Amino acid sequence: MGEVGLYEAMSTLRAVRRLRPDPVPDAALRRVLEAASWAPTGGNAQPWRVVVVRDAAKKQRLGELYAERWAAYSARHLELIAEAPEALRERTGRMLAAGNHLAAHFGETPVVLAFCFDPRNMAITDAGLDRVSVVGGASIYTAVQNALLACRAEGLGCVLTTLLCECEPQVRELLEIPEPWGTAAAVPVGYPLLRGHGPLSRRPVEKLAFDDAWGRPWR
Ligand SMILES: Cc1cc2nc3c(=O)[nH]c(=O)nc-3n(C[C@H](O)[C@H](O)[C@H](O)COP(=O)(O)O)c2cc1C
Numbered sequence: 001m002g003e004v005g006l007y008e009a010m011s012t013l014r015a016v017r018r019l020r021p022d023p024v025p026d027a028a029l030r031r032v033l034e035a036a037s038w039a040p041t042g043g044n045a046q047p048w049r050v051v052v053v054r055d056a057a058k059k060q061r062l063g064e065l066y067a068e069r070w071a072a073y074s075a076r077h078l079e080l081i082a083e084a085p086e087a088l089r090e091r092t093g094r095m096l097a098a099g100n101h102l103a104a105h106f107g108e109t110p111v112v113l114a115f116c117f118d119p120r121n122m123a124i125t126d127a128g129l130d131r132v133s134v135v136g137g138a139s140i141y142t143a144v145q146n147a148l149l150a151c152r153a154e155g156l157g158c159v160l161t162t163l164l165c166e167c168e169p170q171v172r173e174l175l176e177i178p179e180p181w182g183t184a185a186a187v188p189v190g191y192p193l194l195r196g197h198g199p200l201s202r203r204p205v206e207k208l209a210f211d212d213a214w215g216r217p218w219r
Pocket residue numbers: 013014015016017095099102159160161162163164200201
């Protein structure tokens with residue numbers, strides 16, 4: 001995987017929302033797409049496709065739609081954190097500033113990967129449960145994550161976004177996505193404007209993993 005090792009790629013794969021408009025070489029893009037194709041899916045059905053959007057007018061329209069959704073999301077988010085501790089407000093403020101940049105420049109991103117899924121073929125083993133269903137997503141987000149990691153290996157900035165899913169009908173029309181395919185993520189890809197990838201802020205393993213039973217800390 002090029003210059004970076006797998007663990008280094010994973011541990012520095014943060015959201016990169018400030019991207020340069022310079023084109024992404026076809027060979028790098030192909031490697032990213034091939035990495036996506038290696039992802040596991042339920043029954044190896046590969047019920048996903050990706051529309052590689054490079055057309056300027058289409059990206060501009062996606063950018064307009066994204067900016068609308070982002071404006072609503074960031075306003076809600078600001079309200080939610082109004083009373084939060086200073087440190088959290090500061091961190092969120094930095095994320096929102098980067099998000100504002102992405103929203104303002106989404107259309108200038110060299111490539112947007114629009115990931116689509118076939119709802120008829122997602123191996124949704126939790127569909128019958130009385131809770132929100134998540135298993136189907138595992139037959140597409142594995143491919144998205146592989147693409148993100150490959151971008152990292154290529155030195156390309158990227159971020160998994162889902163806000164455009166809120167306006168799926170408009171995206172469907174723009175990108176000619178047939179029924180009943182749905183949209184799962186849009187990943188803007190380009191070379192980082194600033195430092196790009198770097199250290200992550202995440203909970204430690206001890207808080208996330210349990211030892212044989214829920215709640216018993218794993219050591
Ligand atoms: C399911 C999902 C949806 C996301 N949607 C968006 C989005 O619409 N816009 C955006 O800017 N970031 C989006 N993100 C990126 C997250 O905000 C980001 O991964 C998280 O804040 C951690 O940031 P970091 O990796 O830079 O530490 C999404 C991430 C995931 C996993």
